[in-house]
Amino acid sequence: MLTAKGVKPVAPFLHRFGNLYLFGAFSPITGSCHLLEMPHCNANTFQHFLDHTASQNPSEFKITVLDNGAFHHAKSLHIPNNIALLFLPPYSPELNPAEKMWRYFKDRVSMIDYNNIEMLQNKISEITKNLTTDVIKSICGNQFYLNTFKGVFNV
Numbered sequence: 816m817l818t819a820k821g822v823k824p825v826a827p828f829l830h831r832f833g834n835l836y837l838f839g840a841f842s843p844i845t846g847s848c849h850l851l852e853m854p855h856c857n858a859n860t861f862q863h864f865l866d867h868t869a870s871q872n873p874s875e876f877k878i879t880v881l882d883n884g885a886f887h888h889a890k891s892l893h894i895p896n897n898i899a900l901l902f903l904p905p906y907s908p909e910l911n912p913a914e915k916m917w918r919y920f921k922d923r924v925s926m927i928d929y930n931n932i933e934m935l936q937n938k939i940s941e942i943t944k945n946l947t948t949d950v951i952k953s954i955c956g957n958q959f960y961l962n963t964f965k966g967v968f969n970v
Contacts, residue, residue, distance in 0.1 A: 826926055833932040837920070837939065838864040840879060843912045843956040844964055846948025852936065858889035869895030880911050912955030919954055 818824045836856040840849045849868050853860040868877060877898045881887045883905055894900060908914045923942050929935040 833935075835932060835936065835939075836860065839913060839916065840868055840877070841913050841916045841951050841955050843952060843960050846950075846952040846956075848916075848946060848951055850943055852939065856886065858886045858891055861886045861889070862892055865892070865895055865898060869897050873897060880913065882908060882911060912957050912960060915954045916951065 834854075836853045838851045838853055838860070842848070849871055851864050851867055853864070868879075875897065878901055879898055880901050880903060882903055887900070887902070903910050920939065920942055924935065924938050927938070929938070
């Protein structure tokens with residue numbers, strides 16, 4: 816939040832902590848998405864996400880763009896045969912189309928008092944239910960990715 820120098824920002828604040836982690840994959844090509852809410856963010860939950868993602872439309876090959884989070888590189892990971900991990904250079908989140916989707920979610924959940932984690936989960940569910948393929952494509956459909964896909968796969 817930005818304010819004038821010397822002006823204290825005013826925002827709702829609850830001094831209590833609860834966590835949930837939203838794992839997601841979004842296609843800038845088709846507008847499809849796969850989201851899983853998890854209690855932790857670690858190699859085990861990432862493995863669960865990969866396995867679940869692989870089981871969705873298993874004949875489809877999925878190229879997953881990732882940052883360099885430690886759990887993305889865990890030696891214990893077993894990458895399913897229909898998924899390839901493509902790692903971005905360090906400190907370049909702007910190259911990941913999913914980051915724009917995370918901004919979309921954050922813009923809709925921030926600056927609201929959630930009395931409990933269930934209220935936040937309900938808000939995320941509401942946002943997810945209202946996502947359409949056209950909305951997803953318009954948010955993360957970076958022209959560079961679309962042109963590259965068309966050029967490589969002759970679509």
